[in-house]
Amino acid sequence: MSTQRIAALEGRITDVMRHVASEEGISVEEVRDALVSGEAAIPANHAHTSLKPKGIGKAFTIKVNANLGTSLACNDPEMELEKLRVAIKAGADAVMDLSTGGDMEELRREIVRQSTVPVGTVPIYDAAVRAYERTGDPAGFNPIELFDVIEKHCEDGVDFVTLHCGVTRSAVKRVRDTNRTTRIVSRGGSLLANWMEREEQENPLYTGYDQLLQILRKHDVTISLGDGLRPGSLIDATDSAQIQELITLGELTQRAWDAGVQVMVEGPGHVPLHEIQANVVLQKSLCKGAPFYVLGPLVTDIAAGYDHITGAIGGAIAGMAGADFLCYVTPAEHLGLPTIEDVHEGVIASKIAAHAVDIAKGKKSAIERDARMSKCRADLDWPGQIEMGLDPDKMKARLADKLDLENVCTMCDKLCAMKVFS
Numbered sequence: 248m249s250t251q252r253i254a255a256l257e258g259r260i261t262d263v264m265r266h267v268a269s270e271e272g273i274s275v276e277e278v279r280d281a282l283v284s285g286e287a288a289i290p291a292n293h294a295h296t297s298l299k300p301k302g303i304g305k306a307f308t309i310k311v312n313a314n315l316g317t318s319l320a321c322n323d324p325e326m327e328l329e330k331l332r333v334a335i336k337a338g339a340d341a342v343m344d345l346s347t348g349g350d351m352e353e354l355r356r357e358i359v360r361q362s363t364v365p366v367g368t369v370p371i372y373d374a375a376v377r378a379y380e381r382t383g384d385p386a387g388f389n390p391i392e393l394f395d396v397i398e399k400h401c402e403d404g405v406d407f408v409t410l411h412c413g414v415t416r417s418a419v420k421r422v423r424d425t426n427r428t429t430r431i432v433s434r435g436g437s438l439l440a441n442w443m444e445r446e447e448q449e450n451p452l453y454t455g456y457d458q459l460l461q462i463l464r465k466h467d468v469t470i471s472l473g474d475g476l477r478p479g480s481l482i483d484a485t486d487s488a489q490i491q492e493l494i495t496l497g498e499l500t501q502r503a504w505d506a507g508v509q510v511m512v513e514g515p516g517h518v519p520l521h522e523i524q525a526n527v528v529l530q531k532s533l534c535k536g537a538p539f540y541v542l543g544p545l546v547t548d549i550a551a552g553y554d555h556i557t558g559a560i561g562g563a564i565a566g567m568a569g570a571d572f573l574c575y576v577t578p579a580e581h582l583g584l585p586t587i588e589d590v591h592e593g594v595i596a597s598k599i600a601a602h603a604v605d606i607a608k609g610k611k612s613a614i615e616r617d618a619r620m621s622k623c624r625a626d627l628d629w630p631g632q633i634e635m636g637l638d639p640d641k642m643k644a645r646l647a648d649k650l651d652l653e654n655v656c657t658m659c660d661k662l663c664a665m666k667v668f669s
């Protein structure tokens with residue numbers, strides 16, 4: 248079976264490309280060209296039949312991902328499916344099922360079945376849970392089992408998979424040698440590093456990369472090259488281990504493209520404001536313009552409880568510098584599994600960042616929406632404002648007891664500027 252990248256390279260136009268072109272308000276040739284250059288990816292597994300594809304990359308609006316999924320300590324599949332619905336309603340452009348508890352296979356299939364947005368997974372979590380249940384050690388998986396799990400996720404219809412192929416032995420040695428404060432904060436990165444040090448072998452996702460690409464190509468699953476050595480604190484940001492991994496990810500990006508596989512590259516993490524732009528420039532240069540999927544970034548380490556705001560600040564700056572895809576952060580970050588309300592708040596916070604960048608980058612639909620909102624404000628058109636708002640339910644809830652549409656807003660009362668100077 249072909250991939251969207253192979254079709255584009257052959258000059259073909261697919262229904263998936265047409266859908267994205269129409270959603271973005273650009274020509275289908277622009278979509279195809281972005282796939283050819285690798286500056287865009289459209290994660291769209293052949294088996295994900297409920298999908299309405301989304302374009303991720305330079306030519307498109309900034310996209311937002313919401314993470315959900317069970318944990319070993321908190322396993323409520325119905326709640327995770329509700330999070331899926333809430334995330335999509337709030338405007339998430341993709342979701343990642345990061346489940347590590349309960350019947351993960353059944354939940355993954357149900358999420359793919361119900362999701363209209365692309366679904367991503369981190370298959371090594373699945374392999375680690377299986378290993379833990381069998382041996383009591385999450386890093387007790389074997390490479391064959393890991394590859395089988397990856398193939399299973401592809402068969403189940405996920406559209407993109409995070410694989411930490413750039414966590415090499417020498418990069419892990421660098422983490423040790425440089426005495427990082429927060430060592431390795433990526434779950435996938437830590438599992439692979441543990442396995443490599445114990446087995447004294449290279450990362451199987453690195454040595455078996457060609458085999459991996461064959462599996463992904465068969466299903467047109469986009470590889471999201473994970474940043475297993477991303478900094479987990481400002482003090483570790485942009486250090487040599489992170490950059491060494493990024494250099495490897497650049498090489499792996501080209502190899503994936505050569506195999507016809509679509510690519511995104513993941514990025515940090517915890518980064519101070521003044522280093523975000525440099526991080527994006529480095530990624531775009533080393534990975535030849537491949538879509539950059541940033542996890543936040545979080546611009547301070549001390550805001551637990553408010554990290555959706557910390558992440559949105561970082562996401563806006565990263566987006567302005569060229570990042571394409573923002574992974575949301577919820578108020579529960581660093582504290583626990585997000586609640587349904589946390590998921591909603593996290594998506595809205597990242598959507599604000601993405602929308603602000605779209606406006607600044609001249610995206611017509613984004614600019615027009617704000618202009619319509621302003622007109623409604625000037626006209627004191629409250630239903631219109633609710634329609635244009637990012638979170639209509641929240642606006643409605645706040646206005647619920649205001650029956651007098653002439654005097655809805657209580658801020659200035661008789662001094663309402665819109666009435667005084669109409």
Ligand code: SF4
Pocket residue numbers: 656657658659660662663664665666
């Ligand atoms: S009362 Fe004040 S804040 Fe409210 S709509 Fe009028 S000018 Fe705006």
